[in-house]
Amino acid sequence: MAEENEQIVGDEETEGQLAIDVYQDNENIYLLAPIAGSAPNEVDVSITDEVISIHGQRKSGHTAGDEQHFVQECYWGSFSRTFVLPVAVDSDKAKATLKNGLLSITIPKDSRSKTKSLKIETG
Numbered sequence: 001m002a003e004e005n006e007q008i009v010g011d012e013e014t015e016g017q018l019a020i021d022v023y024q025d026n027e028n029i030y031l032l033a034p035i036a037g038s039a040p041n042e043v044d045v046s047i048t049d050e051v052i053s054i055h056g057q058r059k060s061g062h063t064a065g066d067e068q069h070f071v072q073e074c075y076w077g078s079f080s081r082t083f084v085l086p087v088a089v090d091s092d093k094a095k096a097t098l099k100n101g102l103l104s105i106t107i108p109k110d111s112r113s114k115t116k117s118l119k120i121e122t123g
Contacts, residue, residue, distance in 0.1 A: 018054055018081035029085055029107045036101030037076065043098070045105060047091035052105070055080040088112075 021032040035043060035056060043056035060076040088110040096105045 016058075016075040016077060016079040018056075018079045020054075020081055020083065022083065022085075024086070024109070027109060029087070029089060029109065031083075031103075031105040031107070033081070033103040033105075034101060035079075035098070035103050038098070038101075038103075040098050043103065045096050045103075047089065047094055047107065050085045050088055051082060052085060052107070053080070053082045054103070 018033050018035070021030075023030050031052065033054060035058065037058040037060060038056050042059070043054065046053050056079055058076050058079060060074070085107070090108045090110045094105065094107040096103065098104075
């Protein structure tokens with residue numbers, strides 16, 4: 001199901017893709033993303049309709065000199081991720097926190113979009 005809803009937007013060659021986990025319960029959508037090396041003021045989260053976008057910067061704190069790397073697997077620099085949410089949400093009540101390098105976003109589902117069963121009457 002996640003593959004059906006996912007859309008990645010942006011220039012993949014110039015920005016790193018952000019890994020995310022997205023799950024839900026009856027009331028909320030939850031998104032988790034590891035963004036170690038980023039400060040809250042270096043990350044922008046926006047929600048428009050049913051789309052969430054995360055853009056930011058990771059800084060290593062290490063300036064390259066004359067050294068030679070044996071292994072360099074960590075991505076440093078700009079990252080972004082855009083994801084189509086599976087349901088309508090109430091973006092005005094969304095909350096985001098950054099703790100120990102983990103971005104946690106809680107987005108309440110839009111109560112107006114809940115499914116309602118209709119009783120069929122004979123006429």
